[in-house]
Amino acid sequence: MGKAARLRRERAEGLRRGRPVHVVFTDVDYERGSRAHGKGVAPVGPEGWVIGRAGLVHAEWDGEQLNFTGDELIEGTRPASAWIEAVRPARLVVGHGILTSDLRSAVMVTDVPDRLLARTVDTLALAHRLRGKQYPGGCNLSALATANLGETSKTRYPQWIPGLGDLGSPNRHDADPREDALLVARLWQHMLTERTLAWGSSARGALGANRGGGGPLDEQALAELTGQQRQVEADQWRERFRFGRILHPTHIDAHSFSLSRFPAAVxxxxxxxxxxxxxxxxxxxxxxxxxxxxxxxxxxxxxxxxxxxxxxxxxxxxxxxxxxxxxxxxxxxxxxxxxxxxxxxxxxxxxxxxxxxxxxxxxxxxxxxxxxxxxxxxxxxx
Known part of the structure; x- marks a missing residue:
């Protein structure tokens, strides 16, 4: 039996026996200048976003519930590599958009090791795949929190205000990214304990159209959430990154495709x-x-x-x-x-x-x- 297969078996046995698994939940905030916002401005892919800081929430999962053990705020100089280093010790790293945006930004300036990808779960990518739509409408953290947890605790921060124009990502700096990391943890636990996932309304569905849906999670989805099986988007991450597409079947962004040829490592x-x-x-x-x-x-x-x-x-x-x-x-x-x-x-x-x-x-x-x-x-x- 190979090392990877042995580790997967040990993780599965540990969950069945109730042996706690160290899980880190994370959320990343971006600096001004990282992406373009506003009317008539072409969006910038995650490869051009600048990581400003990251929030981490540590917990132990015993197969039934999470026991929160601490948190961290990663900021200062070189936040991308500091964030990667901070999540290394975890048996499982969970984020909402971690594969679809956060690691795509980080890999442009620092190394993203394969062993980290093997232990990474992206609840956004999973929700989008299970929903089966072209675009991930109704799968953002706010929509999923509303649909699954019955609350709207994730604060929305406007980036365009009439008379002021583009405020950019720093408008979020009044918020602590650990708050969103905790929300990701609660969503992840809900998916495992309830074994279901409901999708929220997309922006166009706010008045009643496209109001989501949902259903039970199958064994593959549960295995991906707990790290017993590598998430599809994590397993194929490098290949998809090279072609400028992480979410399927979302269209390829030409700028992301061009930038993906030049991560820091090459x-x-x-x-x-x-x-x-x-x-x-x-x-x-x-x-x-x-x-x-x-x-x-x-x-x-x-x-x-x-x-x-x-x-x-x-x-x-x-x-x-x-x-x-x-x-x-x-x-x-x-x-x-x-x-x-x-x-x-x-x-x-x-x-x-x-x-x-x-x-x-x-x-x-x-x-x-x-x-x-x-x-x-x-x-x-x-």
């Missing part, structure tokens, strides 16, 4: 981006003691729009120079990465500008300062 060290960072440091725009890792340099590429992001990674792969536009935009991304306090303060005032003229005046002042900063950066790297 690229050389991004010396072109490091050269920009060194120019900024020599000019006093980056703290002298700061030495950026390859992960942070690749993360700067994720702040670019999809076409520029693809161009930057292609040039890194081929060893070609970066054009002026890429150098300028990467300079601002690198400055943002190394000046998180300023960036966070900027978004703090933006979030409050709708209700306060004083706050909006502060935003205008900081926007003027931003323009001056970018002018200095461009003179250094142009």
């Amino acid at each position: 690229l050389p060290s991004p010396v072109q981006v490091r050269d920009i960072a060194e120019r900024l440091r020599a000019g006093g725009e980056i703290p002298a003691e700061t030495v950026l890792t390859d992960e942070e340099l690749f993360t700067a590429c994720q702040y670019l729009g999809p076409l520029q992001h693809i161009d930057a990674r292609e040039r890194i792969a081929d060893g070609r120079k970066l054009i002026k536009l890429l150098r300028e935009n990467l300079a601002w991304a690198l400055w943002s990465i190394t000046h998180r306090d300023w960036i966070n303060e900027h978004w703090y005032w933006i979030r409050r500008g709708k209700q306060s003229a004083t706050a909006w005046n502060k935003v205008a002042e900081m926007n003027d300062e931003k323009a001056r900063i970018r002018g200095r950066l461009w003179r250094l790297v142009g």
Whole structure:
């Protein structure tokens, strides 16, 4: 018997005997600049999203119920690799969108080991597959929590407000990602104890149409949820990633397809981006003691729009120079990465500008300062 088969048998026997299994539930938040929002703006695939922080909830599963044992908030520098390292010890890692978005973002800047994929469960991917529709409408965490747990505890955060425009993902920074991780845990436990899954209404079905449905979970679904059998989307993750498609039969995104050719593991060290960072440091725009890792340099590429992001990674792969536009935009991304306090303060005032003229005046002042900063950066790297 091979090692993998033996581990699967031990996990199954452990569940039958009531031996606790360490499960980590996780939710990831993304930084501003990671994806495009707003009217008429083309969406950016997860390969271009920037991981900002992650919430973890630890629990022991004895086959009947969860015993919560602790939680973690992963933030600070290099959150992608810190998140991957934090979930490594778990026997099972569960997230809503972890295979469909979170790991797709992480693999662009750091390594995602096969042994982690083997222990990963994505409740979004599973719900979408079981529902059998082209798009995962009614399968988001809020919809599933409402349909299965009878509550709407997941807060929705608007990203487009008339008069303010695009607020981006940092509008969620008032929330703790551990709250959503706990909601994932409760949904996962419900699916196992009730052995059923109900789908919520999609956005178009809010007034009565397409109001979901549901049904019992078969033995394969239960085995995937408990890690006794590898989830289909986890087993095929690398193959699907290479073709820009994780959910089936959702259409292939052209930008994701192009970016999926250039995860961090297959690229050389991004010396072109490091050269920009060194120019900024020599000019006093980056703290002298700061030495950026390859992960942070690749993360700067994720702040670019999809076409520029693809161009930057292609040039890194081929060893070609970066054009002026890429150098300028990467300079601002690198400055943002190394000046998180300023960036966070900027978004703090933006979030409050709708209700306060004083706050909006502060935003205008900081926007003027931003323009001056970018002018200095461009003179250094142009």
